[in-house]
Amino acid sequence: MDRDVVGLAAARSGHPAVEALDKRPLGTEADRYHSGLLAQLKNEDPLVYEGIVEEYRRVSETIQLIAAENRCSRAVLAALGSILQNKTTEGFVGNRFHGGCQVVDRLEQLAIERAKAAFGARYANVQPHSGTAANHIAFTALLEPGDRILHMALDQGGHVSHGASVSFTGRFFSTYAYSVDRSSYLLDYEQIRCLARQIRPRLIVCGASAYPRLIDFAAFRSIADEVGAYLVADISHIAGLIAAGQHPSPIDQAHVTTTSTYKPGGPRGGLILMGKDYDTPVKVGNKTRPMWEQIEKATFPGFQGTPYLNNIAAKAVFFREMATDQYRYLQARIIENARALAEALIADGMQVLTGGTDNHMVLVNVAASRPGMTGLVAQRALEDCGIVINMNRLPYDPLPQSITSGIRLGTPVVTRNGMGPEQMSIIAKMVVKVLSEVKSVDGRNYHLEQRMQQQIRRQVTDLCRCFPII
């Protein structure tokens, strides 16, 4: 045996910690290493620890109705906070630029297989760091700089990364927006088809951040085919509903489907999926490649560097959860709750856009429901009472983006916490009470009677106590 190795072995065997390690099964050792992480943080960095405790208290004692939020399992959190965070590599499974990838290759492949199974896809790329990154990758994989993109306008419910002038898409591509119908607030596919015929985009994006009705992906594909465009479906908000069969799937309709992974209840991050078009040849520049390969090249080295392997492991955990009956039940319940919330709000005279919802969100025109009310005042006053929502610009909104006429409510978190339609009507009553009592001063500032505020807050805390985070 090499003398250095013998020396090292001798040194190791003399060390008490190493002796202990050698006698213990490795699993136990890894358990010990990962357990008590929070206690360690508390010791080493009380300021950050206190922030976590405070945030836990905030979400435990207030009602989370932000449609873009969800809550992941503790199993997902465990994978996120694991030693996998330290592994550095580049490239894809079986084709890495660094050694030591046996374990992470296996985990990334697991995430890929589970994502494909959860969505019925033929290809999955689990590396995008976010939903926005997934869009960036999809667009740059399929387009040349300056190519035309047709997307849903930001102020109509689209996402900023789809083509807004302030995002990379708006800066590096020629972007054109479609709108919802002025009176029904619904997507008008014939109108979009006419626009596509005029603009002849190279790519059409569908999918929204603020649209409460079903999206007809087949109609979008027929428009894309007619004008020779690629179709990208961004399902960030509705990915969970789609995986559970509660919303039509775009996997075989769109050329590429993108999503964030936290909105359906997983770790933060992005995901790219493909169905029947996964190996359709794509010509960009003077190279032609299958679509999946083009997507991988655009991921690395095109846009990202090293994948977040702890995050990919957490995605694997989540994609398994997605395939469970419990997850499917939750998705149906999310819609049931959103409908109950919408109905209760309408019954109390609130103007709900499109008259209801098919998904997890409810858009309310508060300015039209209560004189002088704005989205900003509604958001602030409700938060004072422990109900957390976000103001939302509505289609054709006469008020500026910083104030807005609307609010957006979503049911993923409250549903996950175990609430049902009965609790939704209680919440709707509280929302209406706050919006009826609050006096807007100038659209930003407001007056809310202290006693009323305390009374609602108590009611909110009582309700939250019955539905703890578990």
Ligand SMILES: *Cc1c(COP(=O)(O)O)cnc(C)c1O
């Ligand atoms: C939230 C959202 C995204 C962005 O996802 P991030 O992970 O926050 O970057 C992209 N598209 C749509 C439609 C979204 O709603």
